[in-house]
Amino acid sequence: MDADIVNNILNKLAPKEFIKPVDKLNKPITILNDGSDSRFKxxxxxxxxxxxxxxxREELTPYTMANRFTLGLERLDSLDVTNVTHLAYWRPSSSKVGNPIENALDDDPDTFWQSDGKQPHKLDIYFSKKMSIIKIGLYISLHQDESYTPREIKIYVGSSPTNCNYYKSLSVNHLDGWVALSFIDNRPHDKLLKCRFIRLEFPFNHENGKDTHIRGIRVYAPSTTANIESRDPMQVLPISSRLFNEFALK
Known part of the structure; x- marks a missing residue:
């Protein structure tokens, strides 16, 4: 069949003026580096x-690292946000005995979650309803954890593990403290993630390490939401919780 005839038929089925080019989603990797070099801002x-x-960085000690953990967390909590960490159900792909995920949710700078399995390691975060997430706080220390420090973090968001999409990647260049992630590259007008499910995936570590340490993680909603802030110890739901089993992940 003549090419002009084919193009004419296709144009009648889908007029060219209504077809817009589709840009491939290719979000740049966010480099995490708390050094003084402005290139990483x-x-x-x-x-x-x-x-x-x-x-x-060369003069860091266990004492100064403990102070950085506490002061950074205080600054995070002092932002105009609402801490919703305790409203989530946290499920890691694995945990080393003595280093459960609860260690990353407490206020102790000396405790941490450690994976115990094959890479990539995963941390799944479930909410019982769609949430507006404005910040995710991570405490990572290459100085303290060396080969246990994640080198790359992939973020997936959606409504459930079977219905989530890749959002972006973080490259941990050099970090010894708290970093607050915002989502201006997702929704520039309000900087939010709207989801019921978040997955953090840790495919690689520094120095080719196998298991991953995370010393602190927090999730925040905008302060305009109902005041559910709690400064009491985190209420982490156990895996066997009946409440979680009754969640309807739609």
Whole structure:
């Protein structure tokens, strides 16, 4: 069949003026580096402990790291946001005995979640309803955890593990403190993630390490939501919780 005839038929079925080019979703990787080099500054993350020079990094001690954990968390909690960490059900792909996910949700700088299995390691976060998430706080320390430090973090969001989409990747270049992730690259007008499910995937570690450490993680909603902030110890639902089993993930 003549090419002009084919094009004419196709144009009648789908007129060219109504067809718009589709841009491939190719979001850049967000580099996490809390150093003083301005090349690593971007609008999608904020370092709650401020910049760290090479000299300061060399002088880090267990005492100063504990202070960085506490002060950074206080600054996170002082933002105009609502802490909803305790409203989620947290399910890691694996946990080392003595290092459960609850360790990453407490206020102790010396405790951490450690995976115990094959890479990629995963951390699934479930909510009972669609949430408006404005910040995710992560405490990561290459100084403390060395080869246990994740080198890359992939984020997936959606309504359930079987209905989620890849959102973006984080490249952990150098980090020794709290970083607050915002979502201006998702919804520039309100900087929100709207979802019931979040997955953090850890495919690689620094120095080719196998298991991953996460010392702190928090999830925040806008402060305009109902005041559900709680400064009591985190209420983490156990895997066998009847409440979670009754959640309808739609």
């Amino acid at each position: 971007n609008d999608s993350c904020e370092y709650m402990n401020g910049p760290l020079s090479n000299k300061m």
